[in-house]
Amino acid sequence: MKFIKKAMKWKPPAPVQGEGKENMIQTEPLKENLQENINKIKTTLGHSEDIIVREMKLGSEQTINIALFYTDGLSDTQSVQEFIIEPLMLNIRGTEWERKIAAGHNSYELLQEFILSVGDIQPITDYDELFTALLSGNTIFLLEGCSKGFSIGLTAWEDRGVTEPSAQTVIRGPREGFSETLRTNTALIRRKIKDQHLWLENKKIGRRTKTNVSIMYIKGVANDKIVQEVHARLDRIDIDGILESGNIEELIEDEVYSPWPTVYNTERPDVVAASLLEGRIAILVDGTPFVLLVPALFIQYFQAAEDYYHRSDFGLIRMLRYLCFFIALMAPSLYIAITTYHQEMLPTPLLISLAAQREGVPFPAFIEALMMEVAFEILREAGVRMPRAVGQAISIVGALVIGQAAVEAGIVSAAMVIVVSITAIANFVLPSFNIAIAVRMLRFILMGLAAAFGLFGILVGLVAMLLHLSSLRSFGVPYMSPFAPFILSEQKDGIFRAPIWKWSSRPRYITKGNSVKANTPPPSKPKTRNSN
Incomplete structure (x- = not known):
């Protein structure tokens, strides 16, 4: 935190006399x-x-x-x-x-x-x-x-136009996404919120690039203190250039060295509009299709736009995401801990089957899992960076060929390939790419703790992670709310997703004053007609 404060307060040194004057x-x-x-x-x-x-x-x-x-x-x-x-x-x-x-x-x-x-x-x-x-x-x-x-003002340049988002796709819902043109992005938001209290404030950030940055919020719904804090953090930025919203994100986030993101980003106008109605503040940067939303909460990274366009499923899909979160985080470490220290927890037939598979494997379970995880991360990066026509084929074929060859060569066991595959698939279920990166990083730490201390090490790692999450804040708002602190009235859109007519209030810690969101009564049953 001290490092980023120094970076934002940094002033350029005075130019040496006779040097650099032509660039001033x-x-x-x-x-x-x-x-x-x-x-x-x-x-x-x-x-x-x-x-x-x-x-x-x-x-x-x-x-x-x-x-x-x-x-x-x-x-x-x-x-x-x-x-x-x-x-x-x-x-x-x-x-x-x-x-x-x-x-x-x-x-x-x-x-x-x-x-x-x-x-x-x-x-x-x-x-x-x-x-x-x-x-x-x-x-x-x-x-x-x-x-x-x-x-x-007679600006005109070639832009990509409004296309479907590639990173946040939905089956049912709007198919329009932000582009790299700032005015196109603000217009997409105003199309959805036709309110005179939707305010837009502009800034220019970057000594050289002078990048246009816009702040959008609904006056009277957004917390004025958070709006002032956003302005203060943006005004402190003193840097040569801002080329993407990720540069802004690193300079205004609350915790620099935490793996958990405290600034949410999206390329969907409907997500931004819904967040503005809840009292959040949107930061739009010219030249990028990704819009920042603050404050960001932990629960927000498990909510997909599609959750609110289908009929209420009582949060079954969202609970599946939470399950996949724990699988992606803990599956390899649990396998390492149980097969290394706690074999008595396994049924005897399964234990015999695993022992037979590992009979010819020369490495301990931790090295075996580490090799497979690193190999899969390499394949994942290769699939992303390769040309789109061959990237998917390389990732799928590479995983199948390497996994099968590793089992036949006796380097890893078949059970380890299954565990790593399930972990990778569960990681893809998470709607936000930022939270998936945090899970990928922490997975290796838990694997090391499991190899050293077994289930006790995993428990210590989870407690430390939970304490760290509880201490985080995003622009003054507790990161784990409404779970910590626990707010009963806001559990309607937490783990479970209640019907829309029950959402009567906005998040308490985000908005101040205007907290009433809806007064829609529940749907009434039609009166039965008499047979007479």
Whole structure:
């Protein structure tokens, strides 16, 4: 925790005199001389070929000098032509506005109100604002004799569009997922929550990248203290660049060295909308389809979006996920402990069968399990990194071939292959990839404790893990709530999933004040008709 606080408070060292000055961002005000501004912009940007500079003379007598700057590939060049260049070249000639602009009477106000037919126009007064707007895709407008300019929002670039999420798929439910464009993502959320209290606040983070980061929450539902804490942690970030929401996650999370994630991420707009209605805060980062949600609770990583679109199954599928969580965490360690120290716990026929399988295996159970787990982790990573067409085939065929060959060679027993396979399959059942990584890491620790101390070592490891989980907090909210502390009224969406009409309140530790979520009465049975 101390390390991350130092990282967020870190300030760049002062540049050595005569070195690095060309890379420093200029914050000096704009000049009144148009040619000086043009030369300054070209020099600072290294005469880059994708920076388009258009110098023009306006009016009947061509006495009004202007300059337009935009970035090729980030700006909509057709809109620049239709909504800026054509109105300036045609609509201003022979009018009273031309005489006033040529005389310098409120030139920018006249251009903004009567000539430029664009909605998003922001004034700029210094080079820092100019470069940020220009490199963000906006069009810059400068006028001779004025020390300020316009930033005109005509951005347009190629994006991936709205597609189905690849990591969080559902059988029933919305099929739309976030893209890498920030405004597309905010629009997807506003399509689902048409509330005037859904607030959006923007920040720019990164000294070099100046990445757009948006904070979305429902005013009156979200806890104001948590909102302030989110702003404070984001404002403390001082770093060269933010390229993905994972960079933000590492810099604002509560516990750095814990394997358990305390910031939730998703690429589904419906999940974000549901979380906002519960009082959580969404952090959207430009350039990534993954949105961060805070505060995050342990139970949240076992809830899938599909749970709320099917009829209530009383949490049977969710209980299956909890069972798979313990299988993925403890199956190899239990096998090691029982076969090494506690053989009396096994039925005699099973014990004889396992002894016969392990008769030709030269390694103890721990080394046997460790080899198989490492081999499977290698196959898993190979399947992820390989081209999609062959990655799945390599992972499946590799597991079958290596497992069968290892058993026939007498390196591992057939029972160990079964245990490792069940563990791997159970790990895939977990809805969140973050919690699955934590389980994969802790599995090896429990295997070591089981090899050294048997079931007693596993018990000590589980108690230490439970104590650590109980001590975690996500933006001030207990990580294990509503289990620790136990809140009876919030168990309706815990291990069990009650019908929707019973969800009358929001989570107590997340929201403050507006806790009523629904007043829907239970469905009533239709009255039976008399046979008369």
